[in-house]
Amino acid sequence: MEHMETRLAKLARKGDQRAFAEIVELYKDKIYYLAYRMLNNRHEAEDIVQETFLRVYKNLERYDEHQKFSTWIYRIGTNLCIDRLRKRKAVYSLDAEVNDQEGSDGYAMIPGDERTPESEFLLSETQTTIRDAIDSLPAKYKSVMILRYLQDLSLQEISDVLDMPVTTIKTRVHRGRDFLRKKLENKF
Structure with a gap:
């Protein structure tokens, strides 16, 4: 998997749009889930996914192929979430986003x-x-x-x-x- 991601990153770096689309497909749900869990807001999580891939695309030449691609993309997504959390007002209601929660997170449907x-x-x-x-x-x-x-x-x-x-x-x-x-x- 990791070898494939490195190969995709190299191809995308050379302008291969299909390779970049594959990277997006591999990570969009993972980054969304990460952002949703950190921000607890569906719209902000969607924004983070877009911003993450925008940064990945702009900075592909900075990706160190000796580093795991997953680590690099998670770092970008996590840092964007942390920045978003810092910009939020210090005081907010924990249930302010209740209407935004649709029970669609990973453990909402645990089978029994x-x-x-x-x-x-x-x-x-x-x-x-x-x-x-x-x-x-x-x-x-x-x-x-x-x-x-x-x-x-x-x-x-x-x-x-x-x-x-x-x-x-x-x-x-x-x-x-x-x-x-x-x-x-x-x-x-």
């Missing part, structure tokens, strides 16, 4: 053996509580927790994406988990 309206309601309520807890994390922990647990990146990959030492990532994962644990202890 015996689904009942009551179990569906409890599952939905639990997901909302967890999502609210993640959304309330400070940005420096939120990005690390999303990349670690929702994007399933290793500590080294997160270190590469965020351009921070692995020890800093470990500390932020630990503190992020503590923050979530304290938030969720009161809820369950």
Whole structure:
């Protein structure tokens, strides 16, 4: 996979539009999911996807082929999300985006053996509580927790994406988990 992405990046760098379209196809959903989890807003996530690919296209010549392509594109998307979070007003309502949430995130439809309206309601309520807890994390922990647990990146990959030492990532994962644990202890 990674070898193919590097080859596509080389072709796109030379002006091959089909190669760039393949890169977009490979990563558009992953970047959207990352942005949606970080920003909790469908429209902003769509903007981030477009901006990410615009930056990738403009900066293809800067891509280091010795680096994983996925790390490079995740770094661009994550940094755009962090910038967007910093620009938001410091005080905002956690449920301001309730109408924008359509239950279409990755774990909204977890299959079960015996689904009942009551179990569906409890599952939905639990997901909302967890999502609210993640959304309330400070940005420096939120990005690390999303990349670690929702994007399933290793500590080294997160270190590469965020351009921070692995020890800093470990500390932020630990503190992020503590923050979530304290938030969720009161809820369950």
